[in-house]
Amino acid sequence: MSTDYEFNHRHLLGLADYSAQDIQYVLSQADRFLEILNRPVPKIPTLRDKTIVNLFYENSTRTRLSFELAQKRMGADVVNFSSSSSSVSKGESLKDTIRNIESMKIDMVVVRHSSPGTAHFVARTVNAAILNAGDGAHEHPTQALLDMFTMRQKFGKVAGLKVVIIGDIAHSRVVRSNIIGLRKLGAEVIICGPKTLMPPSPDELGVTVSHDLEACLEWCDVAMALRIQMERQGQGLFPSLREYHERFGIKKRHLKEFPNFTIMHPGPVNRGVELESEVADSERSIILNQVTNGLAVRMAALYLLSGGQRI
Amino acid sequence: MQAAEILTDEQYGKIINRLAHQIVEPYDDVASLALVGMQRRGVFLAKMLQERIHHFYNHKLPLxxxxxxxxxxxxxxxxxxxxxxxxxxxxxxxxxxxVLVDDVLYTGRTIRAAMDALMSFGRPASIKACCLIDRGHRELPIQADYTGMFVPTYQNEEIQVEVAGLDGINRVMVIQKESAET
Incomplete structure (x- = not known):
């Protein structure tokens, strides 16, 4: 990394706005936070002057937990908002909600919403630093950062890696962010799954489409399986979970037949659908490393966006 | 901008030798000591002290x-x-x-921060501070236990410590920054 590089972002809305250098910089700073998590006292006072609100309009367990733990490890004051138990159920608009929250002197907002562009909207509306924790099928940048961080940890670098992403590509924000990031860092990406779950124009994303799982497993360094969202079943996109598993689930026998690929999954895993249980728990799986690294990456993002001087 | 060399390579080496002895002197058991260098140049100074202490006392301190x-x-x-x-x-x-090792002791804020940081790794028996240059202008009630050299300075001066491992040479410069000259 050149010495005159400067990280120059106020928000993390999506990886589309970040250059390859920006991404590398966030990952290299995440190394420092991973070290903190291994200390006897894994806590630093760096954000003790900051108040952060986690604004979750969509259900989430691990992303919200991971963000909240990252914030607490850095000494921030944290308030959580979830739409089910708030005045949203009384009909308050998003704009009114965030304006009200801003009036309480909030420094940073972590937002998840089912509509694409929500994080951008919030960034335009209030003066806080915004981190996108998922907006519809658009982006989920911290998930992609932690995936790339985990690949870098395992393989030394992301450039040149062969990555196959398997499953519901069309509806996945995780995939969108991952493809953007992986392409910027120089990885090759193939997406694999039923035709009905492929995006309309894969060429624009710079990826190749395959419907042959075994050819992909033969080719790849990393196989990233995505969660099949149960609510998609019955929409006619694939016949049944069992049939999906037959064609696109990674099975125990694949571990023997293709001895080189490493398994990742953004969680939560549907055991017996995307992955057979033995595959998820095998030593080739780095799913739990992803979870640990998620904390380090989110701490790094919070640190870098917490601002220098208050404006 | 004016620069003056206040420590040459030879004087620098003698000071490191003296500090190595001073660090060990109060303790019966040299093995109870450990060195922690502060990023970035303090790390190189700590390595020099580790090497000297190994040379004099035949014990390599953890670093x-x-x-x-x-x-x-x-x-x-x-x-x-x-x-x-x-x-x-x-x-x-x-x-x-x-023993915390840093290149320049100035406001004392770095040492304060370092004491906090060390506590998150456990409970040391004691913490002492060693610096190559003490330039004054403290903003906190902190002093070094072992000091290479006291250099009274003006605020518009800068102390530049160079270490062979990073800068190719061991020396210390005082640099006078541009001030309102007439």
Missing amino acids: GVLDVTFYRDDFRTKLKMPTVQVTEIPFDLTEKHV
């Missing part, structure tokens, strides 16, 4: 590396968040007499 960015009270006075350097404490510092 850690500390970056205190997360514990500083002044990073938000700058516009950008500073890049964080490596921290690595590869030994258990509980019950150890830890």
Whole structure:
């Protein structure tokens, strides 16, 4: 990394706005936070002057937990908002909600919403630093950062890696962010799954489409399986979970037949659908490393966006 | 801008020798000591002290590396968040007499931050501070236990410590920054 590089972002809305250098910089700073998590006292006072609100309009367990733990490890004051138990159920608009929250002197907002562009909207509306924790099928940048961080940890670098992403590509924000990031860092990406779950124009994303799982497993360094969202079943996109598993689930026998690929999954895993249980728990799986690294990456993002001087 | 060399390579070496002896002197058991160098040049100074102590006392002290960015009270006075350097404490510092090594002691804020940082690795028996140059202008009630050289300075002067491992030479310069000259 050149010495005159400067990280120059106020928000993390999506990886589309970040250059390859920006991404590398966030990952290299995440190394420092991973070290903190291994200390006897894994806590630093760096954000003790900051108040952060986690604004979750969509259900989430691990992303919200991971963000909240990252914030607490850095000494921030944290308030959580979830739409089910708030005045949203009384009909308050998003704009009114965030304006009200801003009036309480909030420094940073972590937002998840089912509509694409929500994080951008919030960034335009209030003066806080915004981190996108998922907006519809658009982006989920911290998930992609932690995936790339985990690949870098395992393989030394992301450039040149062969990555196959398997499953519901069309509806996945995780995939969108991952493809953007992986392409910027120089990885090759193939997406694999039923035709009905492929995006309309894969060429624009710079990826190749395959419907042959075994050819992909033969080719790849990393196989990233995505969660099949149960609510998609019955929409006619694939016949049944069992049939999906037959064609696109990674099975125990694949571990023997293709001895080189490493398994990742953004969680939560549907055991017996995307992955057979033995595959998820095998030593080739780095799913739990992803979870640990998620904390380090989110701490790094919070640190870098917490601002220098208050404006 | 004017620069003056206040420590040559030879004087620098003698000071490191003296500090090595001073660090060991109060302790019956040299093995109870540990060195922690502060990023970045303090790390190189700590390595020099480790080598000298090994030479004089035939014992290689454990050596850690500390970056205190997360514990500083002044990073938000700058516009950008500073890049964080490596921290690595590869030994258990509980019950150890830890000597923090830094190049320049100035406001005392770095040492304050370092004490906080060390506590998150365990409970050392004691912490002492060693600096190559003490330039004055303290803003906190902190003093070094071992000092290479006292150099009274003006605020508009800068002390530049160079270390062979990073800068190719061991020397110390005083640099006079542009001031309102007539």
